[in-house]
Amino acid sequence: MHKICTDIVIETPINEVWDLLTDFDNFETWNPFITKIKGKLEIGSKLDVHLHPPGTKGVDITPVLTKIEPVNEFRWKGNLWVKGIFDGEHAFRLEELENGRTRLIQCERFKGILAPLILYVVGEKTRAGFEKMNASLKNECEKRNRQGLTQCVPSA
Structure with missing residues (x-):
């Protein structure tokens, strides 16, 4: 099994980070990696995602x-083409730190017949996408936090 994991510390309380991370309707306003998510935040819900x-x-x-797990984690499983070819389980975990800070951990575990080959081709680009998303989430949340807003939601 192969995996890609990244993390970042955000100077914003965990509930505010969670609010932005789960506001799927507004991903396109701040997220350069996952530019679209449509669907409900419910176990068993099928999402329409553009990476x-x-x-x-x-x-x-x-x-x-x-x-x-509200305010702490959500994850999904998906595949390209047919199950067993290139499958992934993506997780977003939040850890509450002291002084109103939050650590975001974003990981994906890949498996399947073509996983080594596909990751050889796009693995570093995928890692770069995780890191860009993490930095954008951090920037958006911290900007909102500095402005003294009570929710970490995208600005217009």
Whole structure:
């Protein structure tokens, strides 16, 4: 099994980070990697997701939400083409830190017959996409936090 994991510390309380991270309708306003998510934040819900790793034209996937632990974690499982070829489980975890800070951990575990080959081709671009998303989430939340707003939601 192969995996890509990244993390970042955000100078914003966990509930505000969670609010932005789960506001799927507004991902396109701040997120350069996951530019679209349509669907409900409910276990078993099928999502319509557009991933746009840097240097690629992007890809559409339809994962299913498999875990939701409010304010702490959500994850989905999906695949390209047919199950067993290139499957992934993506997780977004938040850890509450002292002084109103939050750590975001974004990981994906890949498996399947073509996982090594596909990751050889797009693995570093995918990691770069995770890191760009993490930085954008951090910037948006901290900007809202500095402005003294009570919710970390995208600005117009």
